[in-house]
Amino acid sequence: MEELPIKGAYLHTPRLFHDDRGTFMESFRAADLAEATGHGLRLSQANTSVSAKGAIRGIHYADVPPSQAKYVTCLSGRVLDVIVDLRVGSPTFGRHHSIVLDAERFQSVYISEGLGHGFAALTDDATVFYLCSEPYAPTRERGVNPLDPELGIEWPFETPLLSEKDVQAPSMKQALDEGLLPDYETCTSFYKTLN
DSSP, rough: EEOOOOTTTTOOOOOOEEEETTEEEOOOHHHHHHHHSSSSSOOOOEEEEEEOOOOEEEEEEOTTTTTTOEEEEEEEEEEEEEEOOOOBTTTTTTTEEEEEEEEOOOEEEOOTTTEEEEEEEESSSSSEEEEEESSSOOEEEOOTTTOOOOOOOOOOSSBBBOOOHHHHHOOOHHHHTOOSSSSSHHHHHHHHHHO
């Protein structure tokens, strides 16, 4: 596991084993994640999304605690995966990191609680699989508009496909002004309670 430029975000690059039957890899190892993060991932829910080329999903996050950590893998096609530090007071607050996830390298990203996450489907039928630490809870779910210029995300499409929820999501500044963004100190204290 390699820590990404945003603290609490990690990249896993599996070893791929190819033979005449196809490919095998270890997509997730709890011990590797625990060694990198200092805690495990309590699996509460697994999600799969299949997206059309040009679709953007996100930027989503959840209230801390308990929020929702995610371990994200692209199983088919390619996506531009984006992690945004929405933790007020974090040294990297407001910054984002983008990485292409695809069904050739089968890399995965781990996104800690309090970080925002989204992706753009670069191919049709881009299939993304998520392991989640907490189940979906509509009353705790939040989002910021993925097209917010303040985020500075260079999405690869001029007219992306967005859900109505993401279109209506506040800008990062609006979410900050309304007290909707997670606090960095609260997040770091919460991480210490995980095992």
